[in-house]
Amino acid sequence: MADMPLSRLARDFAAEISYHDWSDAPFRTDRAGHRREHDGRNASAFHLDATQTENVRIxxxxxxxxxxxxxxxxxxxYRFAEACGVDTRTPSGQPRSGSITAGLRHDNIGRLGGPVLCHSCHVCDRAVQPDDQGKIRREGVARQDSSAVGWAWGPVVVHEECRTKLRTPLDHLVGNGYVSIWEKIAA
Structure with a gap:
């Protein structure tokens, strides 16, 4: 694996990351492949210093x-980082700084972890962040009959503050054989 070439997708991402001018990234939105020298009269008066710009790229x-x-x-x-224009050396100039791999999430057996799941509120469509225990709230409608298992509608993810605004197609049946229920699940 020491001499494994990058996949085409990895090379393409790296080329875009390397070419893009990140120095005014916090101050304006730009198209892919942005270069400040092409901004003309639309140029931002603000820009990051070299260290800040490199931090954005990393x-x-x-x-x-x-x-x-x-x-x-x-x-x-390391090859991907270098192709992105990121210096992979240690501060003393040694190759393969551990900080490169330290910036990635790994699972419990050392593989790169998968993408983070993003939950959005069914009412307001904003992202729902897990609570202190790493859980999110889901609400829905279920049959009142205790012998029935499962949800009649839902469950959907909802913010705590949006739960009173949640409307379901079974709202008219709540209290008449159906109940509104909620649960907290691991995000």
Whole structure:
């Protein structure tokens, strides 16, 4: 695996990450392949210094590498980082800094972890963050009959503050053989 070439997808992502001018990334939105020297009169007056710009590039590289590495267990993270324009050496100049791999999530047996699941609220469509115990709220409608198992409608993810606004196609049956129920599940 020491000399494994990057996949075409990894090469294409790396080329875009390397070419893009990240120096004004927090101050404006730009198309892919943005270069400040092409901005003309639309140029932002603000820009990051070289260290800040490199930090943005490294974070973008890590986000893309996380997904690529999950789908391609042979991804050489150092080769990918270098192709992205990221310096993979240690501060003393030694090759293969451990900080490159430290920026990635790994599962309990050392493989790159999969993408993070994103849950969005059924009412407001905003992202739902897990609570302190890593759980999210789901609500729905179930039959009141205790012999019935399962949901009659739902469950759907909902913010705590949006739960009173949740409307279901079975609302008219709640109290007449059906009940509104909720649960907390691991996110």
């Amino acid at each position: 974070n973008v590289m890590w986000v893309v590498a996380q997904v690529l590495g999950h789908h391609d267990p042979n991804l050489d993270i």
